[in-house]
Amino acid sequence: MSGQQIKLTDEQQRMLDGTAGEVAQRLMRLLVRLGQVYGADRMVQISSAQISGVSYKSIGDPGLEFLEDVACKGVRVQVQTTLNPAGMDLEDWRSLGFPADFAERQQRIIAAFESMGVVPTATCTPYLAGNRPGRGDHIAWAESSAVSFANSVLGAYTNREGGPSALAAAVCGCTPLHGLHLLENRRPTIRIAVEVELGSRADFGALGIHVGRLVRDGIPYFTGLRAHVDQLKALGAAMAASGAVALYHVEGLTPEADQHEVDTVPTLTVTREEIDEAYRRLNTGGRPDLVCLGCPHASLDEIAEVADRLQGRRVSTPLWVCTSRAVRNSAAELGLVEVIEQAGGRVVADTCMVVAPMERMGVGTTAVDSGKAAHYLPGMCQQQVVFSDWNTLLEEVLS
Numbered sequence: 566m567s568g569q570q571i572k573l574t575d576e577q578q579r580m581l582d583g584t585a586g587e588v589a590q591r592l593m594r595l596l597v598r599l600g601q602v603y604g605a606d607r608m609v610q611i612s613s614a615q616i617s618g619v620s621y622k623s624i625g626d627p628g629l630e631f632l633e634d635v636a637c638k639g640v641r642v643q644v645q646t647t648l649n650p651a652g653m654d655l656e657d658w659r660s661l662g663f664p665a666d667f668a669e670r671q672q673r674i675i676a677a678f679e680s681m682g683v684v685p686t687a688t689c690t691p692y693l694a695g696n697r698p699g700r701g702d703h704i705a706w707a708e709s710s711a712v713s714f715a716n717s718v719l720g721a722y723t724n725r726e727g728g729p730s731a732l733a734a735a736v737c738g739c740t741p742l743h744g745l746h747l748l749e750n751r752r753p754t755i756r757i758a759v760e761v762e763l764g765s766r767a768d769f770g771a772l773g774i775h776v777g778r779l780v781r782d783g784i785p786y787f788t789g790l791r792a793h794v795d796q797l798k799a800l801g802a803a804m805a806a807s808g809a810v811a812l813y814h815v816e817g818l819t820p821e822a823d824q825h826e827v828d829t830v831p832t833l834t835v836t837r838e839e840i841d842e843a844y845r846r847l848n849t850g851g852r853p854d855l856v857c858l859g860c861p862h863a864s865l866d867e868i869a870e871v872a873d874r875l876q877g878r879r880v881s882t883p884l885w886v887c888t889s890r891a892v893r894n895s896a897a898e899l900g901l902v903e904v905i906e907q908a909g910g911r912v913v914a915d916t917c918m919v920v921a922p923m924e925r926m927g928v929g930t931t932a933v934d935s936g937k938a939a940h941y942l943p944g945m946c947q948q949q950v951v952f953s954d955w956n957t958l959l960e961e962v963l964s
């Protein structure tokens with residue numbers, strides 16, 4: 566392949582010619598090909614990458630063999646690169662009941678990434694774990710909820726990458742300039758008038774599931790929405806799950822909202838009945854075997870909320886609060902992990918209820934307050950789902 570339709574820098578051309586090795590050449594070819602498919606005329610330098618396809622449950626032996634093959638050829642990433650959640654807590658997997666054969670393969674996947682210079686953050690909230698791009702930064706991220714947060718809340722520029730294209734961008738330091746890397750493609754395509762008062766993160770998850778189904782890969786512009794940052798995290802994750810929303814705007818809230826004209830785009834109205842219907846559709850289970858919070862991975866504020874609720878109480882059903890290792894460490898320093906664990910819960914790092922092999926761990930019904938998790942658990946983990954706000958879920962299992 567010549568790559569003649571895409572203007573490359575000298576360094577990019579050298580990679581394409583194979584000067585940086587066979588793996589870098591293959592990965593640069595992939596980026597050039599993607600650029601040709603999407604009509605890019607050049608590459609753009611990126612400041613960070615975030616790679617998905619980390620859990621052994623997701624990529625299996627073929628993925629593990631591919632990564633070990635790439636790693637043993639000495640390839641290194643050129644920019645700050647972080648990882649999506651793994652299939653288990655990388656430190657406490659034994660006490661949490663993860664199968665040993667799964668753990669052995671998962672550790673090999675992490676080792677392969679580490680040998681390429683990737684930071685094994687193992688989180689879908691890299692922006693809470695040291696990889697936080699600024700407004701206008703070009704990045705190549707793959708985790709759909711993180712893509713949504715980076716584009717919408719932080720104002721960074723990224724397309725929704727796949728695992729291979731994010732790895733290619735990390736190694737080559739660039740990505741094709743197309744899609745959401747261009748301001749003209751970041752305009753709203755539909756206005757969503759929210760005519761219902763929302764409270765909990767679950768409400769925002771239900772709204773996201775409903776809107777994602779309606780707009781698919783559109784760019785919603787919300788009006789009538791008041792939200793704090795953790796609620797936006799839940800909203801974006803859900804829209805990216807039921808649809809393919811990679812960017813949204815919220816009037817008066819998100820950084821690019823006031824740059825766009827919305828008078829000419831169509832409007833959809835969301836009512837209480839539609840939110841209630843989203844709740845009904847997501848609820849498929851009865852009594853939970855596990856209550857699992859932290860999708861996307863919990864922030865320090867969210868962990869503090871849970872600790873506050875559990876102080877001096879006991880849970881009668883297993884409880885996981887999923888988060889990144891970085892946030893767990895901060896929570897431990899503040900004594901929050903101890904409070905949750907004294908109540909019988911676990912603060913689980915590096916993984917989540919969807920990418921962990923729950924179906925092999927004796928869990929048949931999972932209770933969540935995340936629209937995204939409720940959407941994926943039936944298909945990806947053969948789970949029945951209880952979907953409600955975290956306060957209600959905890960009240961039902963607290964003694």
Ligand code: F3S
Nearest residue numbers: 689710860861917919
């Ligand atoms: Fe993150 Fe897992 Fe949810 S990857 S967004 S906690 S499904």
